[in-house]
Amino acid sequence: MKSLISTIASVTATAMLVRSIASDFIPKEYRSYVFDSFHNLFHRFSSQFTILIHEFQGPSPNLVFEAVEVYLGTIVNSSTKSIRLGKTENDKGLVITMDKDEEIIDVFEDVKVTWRMECRRIESGSQNDEIKDMIAALCSELRCFELKFHKKHKEKVMKSYLPYIMERSKTAKEESRVIKLYSNFRNWGSDGMNLEHPMTFDTLAMDEEVKTALINDLGSFIKGKDYYSRIGKAWKRGYLLYGPPGTGKSSLIAAMANHLNYDIYDLDLTEVRSNSNLRSLLLGMSGRSILVIEDIDCSINLENKRKKRMK
Secondary structure, three states: OHHHHHHHHHHHHHHHHHHHHHHHHHOOHHHHHHHHHHHHHHOOOOOOEEEEEOOOOEEEEOHHHHHHHHHHHHEEEOOOOOOEEEOOOOOOOOOOEEEOOOOOEEEEEEEEEEEEEEEEOOOOOOOOOOOOOOHHHHHEEEEEEEEEHHHHHHHHHHHHHHHHHHHHHHHHHHHHHHHHEOOOOOOOOOOOOEOOOOOOOOOOOHHHHHHHHHHHHHHHHOHHHHHHHOOOOOOOOOOOOOOOOOHHHHHHHHHHHHHOEEEEEOHHHHHHHOOEEEEEOHHHHOOOOOEEOOOHHHHHHHHHHHHHOOO
């Protein structure tokens, strides 16, 4: 161990000496070659492994970068000196992201890793390969996450830690977004309305046994995605709500949406022109959502009217 440390120290000292000499005596065009050679030599003795995650992957945003940005915002701790803070109309609360040149230490299954955010300003007229795509060229800086850890943990980081981050960030984004309410006027529209209904299962006036059974059923449904996939059935659940106006049907739907964090799509059958139009509406819904078909009993009369028109 002592010999390894002394070797690294010797290489480091030599590299610093060579850099000093190179700056004075080696022509500019050869300096990068000399520096790269010593950089590679130093890394041969290093136990650290580094992964760079750039903001863009070719012409498209890097999904891994976006996932890491969300994840690190959820583990910011007291050792972090600077953060970035923001909020959009689609966010429930404040969104925290890592600031440039900051470091965050994370531990995953006893593996210690260090994250660092690096930013490099883009000079006007720069022809660097990293900024040839149009999206990055419009930015004033290029951002990159640097992930460092002991090289013996490379397989665990690649196969377990990074997939874990992707999953955690997906959950965090779902939990932080505002629930939307859509209607099928003009094919759901583009943005929908923010659902600001305060009803939850805690405040819902409902028979306790029925409420508990419903909550448990929803929980089983959420956890049953893999099961439905294995048996080859669509992952969905249906409930029939009936009763006169004012009995709490809409409040129950709002409580379910708030509990699941699902968007609501309110389908008015009188606005559906054909089967192909209905199919288009169903395909236009987000993956995790509640489809509400109001006054479904009236659809029988609606279908009879359509048949009469066809005759």
